């Protein structure tokens with residue numbers, strides 16, 4: 167069977183210093199960098215291909231800066247993302263507050279983006295339980311409420327790091343397959359009627375609505391002519 171290649175935009179969000187860059191570094195390069203903390207400026211991009219069944223899924227990962235100074239820029243990076251890994255530090259309760267902020271943003275602005283809540287630095291908890299500031303069950307309840315996946319990870323030991331990205335790729339892949347097989351769809355509207363006015367179209371990473379409109383095989387499914395995208 168030939169491998170099918172699909173691509174998903176993934177964005178890393180979360181308070182500064184929660185460990186977003188370390189998570190990406192561990193996943194992509196299999197290493198944990200020690201030394202002085204260097205904050206991300208703007209955002210960094212890296213891509214990694216992985217196998218999901220008979221498919222190759224290429225994840226394009228945007229690692230955003232957590233500093234509130236760059237908040238407006240982070241908004242640019244989550245546009246059109248199919249998955250957001252929203253990170254919080256298990257030893258910093260304020261970072262979970264910030265994670266909630268990003269969840270709300272995504273719910274309001276990027277309804278097709280699937281959310282993965284990721285508690286970081288679990289090795290610190292394993293070394294000393296008293297440093298935990300974010301309760302596992304509280305986050306799980308929140309994850310259930312918003313329909314998100316929830317992981318506790320350590321970039322230092324590698325715990326659950328591959329699992330997060332594997333889950334992202336699997337979800338994306340099954341969703342893409344469902345789309346191609348004509349499975350469950352729901353209407354998608356873009357507020358920009360003409361594709362040439364849609365900012366994401368001009369950036370050559372079209373929003374759902376216009377991406378699907380550009381596929382000749384697709385037809386408007388409903389009487390009012392609205393177009394469709396897969397449910398994820």
Ligand SMILES: Nc1nc2c(ncn2[C@@H]2O[C@H](COP(=O)(O)OP(=O)(O)OP(=O)(O)O)[C@@H](O)[C@H]2O)c(=O)[nH]1
Nearest residue numbers: 182183184185186187188205206232287320321322
């Ligand atoms: N013990 C431990 N430390 C970690 C872990 N992940 C990250 N760190 C440390 O936390 C600090 C911040 O990590 P980064 O990955 O740079 O954090 P970030 O979220 O990308 O930060 P910004 O770029 O400011 O948004 C660094 O000193 C890391 O070494 C982890 O799993 N365990």
